[in-house]
Amino acid sequence: AQSVTQLDSQVPVFEEAPVELRCNYSSSVSVYLFWYVQYPNQGLQLLLKYLSGSTLVKGINGFEAEFNKSQTSFHLRKPSVHISDTAEYFCAVSSDSNYQLIWGAGTKLIIKP
Amino acid sequence: DVKVTQSSRYLVKRTGEKVFLECVQDMDHENMFWYRQDPGLGLRLIYFSYDVKMKEKGDIPEGYSVSREKKERFSLILESASTNQTSMYLCASSLLLADEQFFGPGTRLTVL
Numbered sequence: 001a002q003s004v005t006q007l008d009s010q011v012p013v014f015e016e017a018p019v020e021l022r023c024n025y026s027s028s029v030s031v032y033l034f035w036y037v038q039y040p041n042q043g044l045q046l047l048l049k050y051l052s053g054s055t056l057v058k059g060i061n062g063f064e065a066e067f068n069k070s071q072t073s074f075h076l077r078k079p080s081v082h083i084s085d086t087a088e089y090f091c092a093v094s095s096d097s098n099y100q101l102i103w104g105a106g107t108k109l110i111i112k113p
Numbered sequence: 114d115v116k117v118t119q120s121s122r123y124l125v126k127r128t129g130e131k132v133f134l135e136c137v138q139d140m141d142h143e144n145m146f147w148y149r150q151d152p153g154l155g156l157r158l159i160y161f162s163y164d165v166k167m168k169e170k171g172d173i174p175e176g177y178s179v180s181r182e183k184k185e186r187f188s189l190i191l192e193s194a195s196t197n198q199t200s201m202y203l204c205a206s207s208l209l210l211a212d213e214q215f216f217g218p219g220t221r222l223t224v225l
Binding site: 032034042043044045046049051065090094095099100101104106 | 117153156157171181203205210212213214215216217218219
């Protein structure tokens with residue numbers, strides 16, 4: 001069965017520093033990958049998605065992610081974070097063999113002033 | 114913009130009560146989902162529906178049922194609420210099953 005691992009439950013980072021949130025998934029022939037953000041007391045919002053094509057995907061709010069098939073990873077990056085990026089970030093994956101979205105446990109991004 | 118609305122942001126119920134959580138989407142999406150979100154566990158799928166009157170169990174359906182009588186509305190029912198059902202409940206909809214899901218703001222349910 002497909003699974004998603006977000007390796008860090010919390011990532012503290014100073015404001016204006018770069019950040020990487022890690023996501024690994026179990027292998028599948030053809031996968032679709034998503035990053036969502038959840039601001040405090042809100043629902044989830046799509047940051048970016050990979051369905052096919054270029055492995056570098058750009059999303060909203062300056063985030064980007066790179067699909068690495070050999071490493072089965074889809075890490076999320078931002079070159080310079082702001083206090084407004086404080087949120088929980090979820091990685092999710094689906095595939096042609098399992099249409100259900102499988103979710104990681106989430107990573108809380110904590111911005112230190 | 115896709116809009117998914119949920120009937121309540123906060124709800125407090127007593128053990129044994131029947132609880133209805135309502136979700137409405139305005140984008141004519143075929144698929145609708147109910148998740149519960151607990152700290153450290155991510156999102157767990159309770160039920161989803163791919164068409165009116167059609168439903169499929171997710172990973173944790175026990176203690177829950179759903180109803181989809183109209184395309185835009187998907188209801189989650191707790192037949193007899195228990196304290197271990199205290200959680201955040203999130204509704205979502207999507208055009209295609211494997212693609213992006215659009216989420217409502219969530220209902221934080223407390224069962225006393």
